Amino acid sequence: MRHIAHLTLAAALLVLAGCKTTKTANVDPTTGTITAPVTPVQHAAAIASNFKDWTTMQCGGNIKLGGSNGMSSSINVRMERGKSIAISLRPMLGIEVGRLVFSGDSVIVVDKLHKQYIAEDVSLITNGLPATLEALQDIFLGRAFVLGEGTYSTALEAKVQLEQAEDRCVLRPTQEVKGFGYEFAFDKNDDIVSLTATLASDKGQTYGVSYSDVKLTAAGKIAHALGIDTAIKGRQLKLDLEYGNITWNQEVKIDTTIPKNYKKADIASVAALLGGK
Numbered sequence: 001m002r003h004i005a006h007l008t009l010a011a012a013l014l015v016l017a018g019c020k021t022t023k024t025a026n027v028d029p030t031t032g033t034i035t036a037p038v039t040p041v042q043h044a045a046a047i048a049s050n051f052k053d054w055t056t057m058q059c060g061g062n063i064k065l066g067g068s069n070g071m072s073s074s075i076n077v078r079m080e081r082g083k084s085i086a087i088s089l090r091p092m093l094g095i096e097v098g099r100l101v102f103s104g105d106s107v108i109v110v111d112k113l114h115k116q117y118i119a120e121d122v123s124l125i126t127n128g129l130p131a132t133l134e135a136l137q138d139i140f141l142g143r144a145f146v147l148g149e150g151t152y153s154t155a156l157e158a159k160v161q162l163e164q165a166e167d168r169c170v171l172r173p174t175q176e177v178k179g180f181g182y183e184f185a186f187d188k189n190d191d192i193v194s195l196t197a198t199l200a201s202d203k204g205q206t207y208g209v210s211y212s213d214v215k216l217t218a219a220g221k222i223a224h225a226l227g228i229d230t231a232i233k234g235r236q237l238k239l240d241l242e243y244g245n246i247t248w249n250q251e252v253k254i255d256t257t258i259p260k261n262y263k264k265a266d267i268a269s270v271a272a273l274l275g276g277k
Contacts, residue, residue, distance in 0.1 A: 043169065044162055046190050048154045051143050052220035055081050059246040063089070065239060073097075077243065078252045082134045086254045102133055103256045109265075110258060116265040117258050140241070142192045142211040142223025144184040146173050152184075168193065192223055218248045 057079040064072040073091040078084075085102040101108045102122060109118040122133075131147060138145040144152040146159050152171070163170045169190070172183035179200040185193040191214040198206045207230045211223035224246075228239040 043164075043190075044157045044160075045154050047144065047169070047171065047186060048152055048157075050190060050192075050221040051151050051153065052218065054219035055249050056252045057081075057141075057219070057246060057248055058250070058252050059243045061241065061243040063087070063239070063241055075241075077140075078254050079137055079140075080252060080254060081137065082132070084254045084256065085133070085137060085140065086256075099255070101254065101256050102136060103254070104133070108256065108258065110262070111265070112259075115259070115262045117262045118265050119258060139195065139209060140226070141219075142214065142221075142226060144171055144192065147177055147182075191221060213242075217246055222246065 057077070059077050061075050061077060062072060063075045073089045074094075076088040076090060076096075078086045078088075083103070085100075087100045088096050089098040090096050097113050098109070098111045101110075105122050107118075107120055107122050111117065122131075122136075134150060135145050135147060137143075138151055146152060146156050149156055149159060152160070159175065160171050160173055163172075167188045169186045170183055171186070172181075176182070180197065182195070182197040184195050187193050192211045194211060195209040196206060197208070209229075210227045211225070213224040214221050215224055222243075224243045226241050228241070230239070
């Protein structure tokens with residue numbers, strides 16, 4: 001179970017994907033009617049309309065570590081926008097055996113089975129990327145964003161490029177973070193497909209998040225399934241998350257404390273515990 005808790009922590013070492021546009025005229029296959037091409041402004045507005053405001057989120061779901069043959073556990077997820085993220089591991093009978101909590105600029109992993117914990121600066125998983133907690137929440141929910149500016153909206157149109165490629169749209173920032181490039185991809189329905197990031201510090205290594213099962217909710221379009229391919233301590237890792245029964249804007253309680261008498265785990269051993277390649 002400790003493997004799952006630590007991988008979830010590794011999850012935030014993730015990545016990002018993008019969007020830009022120039023569509024040609026469309027022809028209705030049934031009527032032959034030619035419609036006007038979608039302009040970059042129109043397409044940008046359509047993508048931005050995917051993302052609605054929210055204050056809190058909570059849901060059940062499942063987490064899997066290491067691909068199809070890896071370990072899995074039921075989870076409970078809670079978020080307070082811009083404040084905290086908590087993922088509780090509950091493999092049997094709803095009993096919590098561990099949790100991952102992002103709060104402020106720190107990340108905490110509590111392993112109840114072995115009475116151990118990890119408490120580190122969030123840079124442990126962002127490799128120095130200036131990602132805010134709200135950006136991490138966008139990553140977990142499948143929402144595009146501009147680092148340092150917030151969730152993507154029409155107000156940020158001048159800060160991104162939109163490019164059309166076959167049946168996909170790619171959005172990337174016009175100004176990239178030093179040593180770090182990222183972009184988001186959307187399908188023809190403007191549902192998010194992926195987030196890809198390249199870190200110069202890792203010799204151009206590319207990491208990614210794939211999204212699926214995008215559903216319309218009170219907070220806009222949210223990806224209910226995501227697969228994270230990343231690395232920690234040089235080991236490649238894979239994490240899959242599935243959400244179900246999301247509830248928005250109701251009171252949530254997130255425990256950010258570390259239980260008494262727990263031993264601090266050695267962060268250098270995390271990669272080995274995760275079992276990455």
